[in-house]
Structure formats: structure tokens, C-alpha cells
Amino acid sequence: MVVPFVILTTMGTTLYAPDSRACGYHDPSHVAAGVLNWIYPNALYVRTAVWRAQDSGILPKRTKKARDLFAYQRMASRLQRLGQRLGPAKPGGAAPSFSAVLIDSILWSRFVPSSEGYRVEVHAKGPGPGDVVLVTDGRVVQALSDGSLDATRAEDYGLIRFYGPAADQRKVRRLLASALRVASEPTGESASVADRSPGQ
């Protein structure tokens, strides 16, 4: 009766306490990424897009570094910064909430609009009800948060994939395209964003 258990454990799942399975900074898990690839079809394409972007200079080159003991804290901070860059929600507007999952760590975060700006709930349990889901990578978040990459280009290179109803995706896409530009470019609401087809 132990077949499927062993089948899965043969493939390299490291089993830790339930809490630490929740995100990959404490326990990277191939099963987590694999399940994600089913729920969000082709989510794992982001993984490939990231190393391609590193090779082509879209993202910073890979470097050899020692394990960062504060990796989670740094990523949480970057996600918060992203939220700040999104700016306050327009009064009465239909500012969308959305959730993001990082494919390298399976870290979920929710971005919820408020009048003071987007509130970012890092290490969420999963996507919020009805949220558009963005699948991306920690290195992409870093580039977006420090302004070296804009959201439109990120999607063009497959570094962000959108999932959810088409109309909702468009709202989130517009929001990100407007707010998350490259640092040297002017920010603001004047840019117009062409509708794009859904990412999936």
C-alpha cells in the first residue's frame, strides 16, 4: 500500500514539517512546482525563461554565491517594494487584487488594493479568491522592484505568466505596465497600454 508514497519520494521530494513545506525558501520541492504546472498550465515555462533571460542579459547574469540565510527576508522586502510602486488605488476604481507565486520558491503573495496603496501579504497560503494569478520568479521580482526591468518586457520574455479571466488579466496587466517601468522611464498614468492576449 505504500506505492505512490514511495513513487513520489523516489523522485526527490524532501519531506519536512508541514509548515516549512509551504514555501520553497524553507524547503524547495519539485512536487510543488509540478503541481503548479498542472493548475497553471505551462507555469514551468517561467523557469526556462529566467535562465534564458540571464544568458541574454535581460536579467543579471548568474553568479556563484554562498547560500543566503536571509533570502526569504530579502524577497519579502522586494515584494513589499513592488506593492509600493503600484501606488494607491483610485477611489471608486476597480483596482484589481492579484496573487503572485514564485516558481523558484513556491512563495505565494497577495496584492490587495487600498487607498493607502497596495497591501502585500507575503507568504500567503495561496491565491486569493477570484485573484488573477501571476507566475514568476524571485529574480524577476528583484528586477521589477529595483526598476531594471519593466512588466511589459517581462511578460514578453515569458518571465511573467498570467492566469485568470481575460478581462481581469487585462486590468492587472495594465496596472503593472503602468506602474512597473524601468527606473529611468517616467512613471505615471499617462502611458497607454495595448490590450494583449492572455498569457496562457
Next chain:
Amino acid sequence: MPFKALVLFSVFFLSALATMEAGAQLGPPPEGKKALSSAYTGKTYSPYAERTFPSQVFWGDTHLHTDLSFDAGAFGNRLGLDDAYRFARGEEVTSSTGLQVRLSRPLDFLVVSDHSDNMGFFPDLIAGDRNLLSDPQVKEWYDRIQQGEGVDVALELIGLFSQGELPDTAMYTPDTKPFRSAWQKTVEAAEKYNDPGNFTAFVGFEWTSLIKGDNMHRVVIFRDGGAKAGQIVPYTTTPPFGSPNPRDLWKWLESYEDKTNGEVLAIPHNGNLSNGIMFPMDSQYDGTALDETYVTSRSIWEPLYEATQIKGDGEAHPFLSSEDEFADYETWDVGNLDLSQAKSNDMLAGEYAREALKRGLALDAELGTNPYKFGMIGSTDSHTSLATAQEDNFFGKHVGYEPKPDRMSHPMMKAGGRTLEGWQLAASGLAAVWAPENNREALFDAMERKEVYGTTGSRMVVRFFGGWNFTDADLENRQPGFVGYEKGVPMGADLPPSTEAKAPTFMVFALRDPIGGNLDRIQIVKGWMETDGGLFGSGGKLHEKVYDVAWSGDREPGPDGKLPPVGNTVDVEKANWTNSIGAPELGAVWTDPDFDPNQRAFYYARVIEIPTPRWSTYDAVRFGVDISKGAPTATQERAYTSPIWYTPRQ
């Protein structure tokens, strides 16, 4: 008609008439004439016109998983049966991680061997199958997966299954419609892609027996198409519909043949993760003593063995074969399949092909049948739907190990203080089958008679024959098959009795893979059993010896009898090599210098290439990363032929 034209016409007409008459005079060749001339022994001018022996080698993978397998799906494999077959046939596909991938050359055959246990469950769950979701518990799991708790749910499912507490709706057992539906898809896909003469798609599955984490898997392959294989559903390992005991699998195989008049065989998984129970000597894992039924059944149903695959090589181990400098190749010897139990040296003899072949000699003497009289093949056991075994085109064991910069440095498995690193995955292997044509019947029959060999990914062509009268002059024939079949028996067969007191001779010939490395050497591995006085005495000590019989260059064995290494042209910085060493082809006729007619023995050929870059070296160059500590920078691909056996006359 002008006179000139009349003359020309007449000449033409009369010539044609003469030709027709001459043609009518050509009758069949005279009866009784054995050869055209004394210098040419063929009966017809064309040597190939009456050729009946297998003259082509066909390349395939007998062990591939698609998204129908529970574990493959759980690790993110989104490629199904169609993609697996299209890829094997040589088409370009997009991998589950978005990479375009294509084989360097198409395969000739494929066995999709998804796990029978819970076949098809995972895709159905994720797709929200209505029948599954009719159960409130399954619906809750589905909702939680959608909400991001996929890992927790997956592990809960596993735990409940292992305790037999899954809701009935979630149990994809052979008596359920979803299980039958998954099998039906498998059979239909094989029928769709089976193209006799061009590509063979076998119907198959993997019986996934695990005994406390010790791997006892078998791949089951049908000779038949959907008309027969579709009459059954695969055997599982869970009672009451299945069993983890191979004896029960063999009974099931027999019942399939009885019911359908079809044919089926089983290939044991590489035994290196069985912690010693794959090739028992005295008793099975459950304490049941080996008996006549066991040895007979195993010899009937398991004519082949998977000697090499992605999870390590299973031909030989350095502890068992301390004199063999090539025995430590892609060795996995840390523990069992889930690393729940550590490996100890006393387990190794029950895991490796060479030792098993030796054990078979002893069991033959004791019980009258050799249960380990198997031919050897290689296959991938890939769970990506992509049968990749070539070093420069390796897509890993499962989706988590498709190409990415850190795949060799990320641990593959970790448990109980034991670790298998990502770099330890092996880009291996392939099954090579000598058959007269490419269709199910011809390939299956070749597997049954063991006229097969395995490679670690290269496509070197190897011929191996045994007899009593081969001479060096036989090597002059550029097509060794003619003299091989005439004067001896091919790989997988038994030496015919000899009426003379002399040693057997073996003819071996190898051509390198056209896009691969040159050949370093050909060896013949002999295993034999001492007798304890009588001709068929049991309990005799088992021995082995590796003989270098052909090698490149002008190397000479040293004082220790060992041939010096061939050298190494691998450029690690560029992941390249040159064929400036080694030889494109090697051949030898070899007579056993240590033959004792009273001793049972087997002989198989091992062909070894010169060093070429390992997949981890290709990764280092392509991704600009360091090669992981411990990972070899080069590999010497190899082929293992099926053995030829010698049994003393009574």
C-alpha cells in the same frame, strides 16, 4: 513500308522473339546444387536474396513514463502519450518546461510503460474530473489544490493511500472505469503510432512492486496489439487486484496468454535500488524459499534485464568485481529506492547483472533451471515523456531535472542522512534489438530469444557470436552475420554441443556510433562455476574474469595484465572531444584460454568507447556553471551484449 525500315523492324522483332524464348528457357536453379562455385558458397548470386537471419539493429526505449504515471504527473509532466510517441519518432516537441527538444535520430520502437497503480489518477484530479469530484473529500482536495495547497494535498493523498484510507472514488483500481479508461488510452495510442516497417509502438505498463522501499519493478511488454492487450487491464501491486510478489505477476502473465492466446514478457528494472532482493539466491524477500516453480517461471517470463538506465548502471559493481577497472560506472549504491534503508555490501550480489548471471549458473545446477538466464538491454525510465539518453541532449529523470543551470547541483534525493545528487543521474540507456524487420512480432521475438544488447546511450553496432570453429579469417568478412550464423550462435543463445575436446571460440565485432566516440576496446566477460567433483555439482564456487580481446592502437598489456587506458581528448571547457584516439571499428576472434568443459559458463561482450563529455560537462558549458564536485567530466559509453551460455553435456 520502305525496305530499310522492314529490315530494321524484322531484326528488332526477331531479337525480341529470341530474347523471349531465351527467357522462357531460364528455369529454376538446379536442385541439389549447394553453391554457385567452390570459391563462393552462396546458392544465389545475391548473398542477400535468401538471407533469413536478423540483419538490422533497431534502437528503442522499453521504459518510458508519460503524464499518466502518478509520479510523473506530480512532478509537472504535462506531456502525454501523443507527445511521447511523436518525440520518439523524431519529431520536435516542447518539453514541460517550455524547451524545444528533438532526438538526434528517431528511435525505431518505444514502450510507454506507465505505472499501473493509480494509472491516470493525477491528470483526472487536476482536471477536476466530475466523477472524482462527486466525492466530497476529493472535492475538498481539488478546491485546496486550486487555492495553492497542492503540495499538502499531494502528500496527504499519499499518506492515506499507503494506509488504505483513500475514498473509493479516488482509488483507481483495475475494476474502476477511470482505470480502464486510462489503459484504453494507452492501448489506443500504441495502435495509432504503430507503423510496421517504420516505427513500432508496443503496448506496455510498469508493475511497480516496492517492498519497504526496495525496488522490484518490472516493465511488461505485449507482443500483441489492442485486440488482445485491450482485453485486459494492467496488473497492479495492491491486493485484491494485484500483488507485489513477482510470482503473482508471472501467474498473471500466464493468465493473459491463456485468455487471449497472446504473448507477453516482463523486464526487471535495474536492480541497483532493490537492496539485494532482485536476484535472490536462497529465498525471496518474504522468506519463501526458491523452488522449481520460481526458477522455471522466472526463466519463462523474464528473458531480459534492464542493465542500465537513468538511475545508475547495473552491470557490475567494484566491490563485487574488484579486478574490473570499468566496474564503477554511474554507480548508485547508497540505499534503496526511497533511501529509507542504507545499502550494505552484502546486498550488492543480489543487485548486479554479472553477479546474477553467475548466481543463475549455480541455481541451474541446484534446481535444474537457470532463472537468471537473461539478455541485457538498456532503457531510460524517463518520467518526462522524452526518451533522451544522449549526453548532449539529456532531459533528466523527471521534469524537475529538465535542463536548467542548477540541476546537477540540486540534490536528487535526500533521506535518512543519505543523499543522491542531481549530477548522479545518468544519461542512459537504449535497447538494441537484432531483428529481420521492424514490427512488433519481429522485435518481440528477438527479445524472447535475447538477441539484444544494451547501451548507455550510444548507438554502436555490436555483433557477438559463439561457436567452436571461428577463425581470424572470419573477421575478413565485412558482414559478420553471414559467418556468425553459419558457424555459431548469436548473443542470447546457448553454445551448441561440441563433439571435440576444444575450447569455444567467439567472434565479436563493433562499429562505433556514427556521431559518437571511437572505440577503446572490446572485452569478453566470462563467468563460470567450479564443479565440486561431479559434472553438475551444485555449490561450486562462482568466478568471473574480464578479457580484453580487441583494442585500438598499439597498446600492450602491462605486467599486471591490464591494458593501459586509451587516453582522453575531452576538452572540458568546450564540452567537446576528438576521435584522434580509439578506432572506428574493432573485431576479434577469441578462444577461451581457461575453458573447462565440465564447468557451466557464460560469456558476454562489453564494448567501451573512448572518453566523451558527460551531460554534466555539457551543462557546465551551456549554462556557464561549475561542474558539481564529484561529477565526472567525461564518460566512456558502453554496450553490454546478451550472454552466450555453455552447459556441459550430461
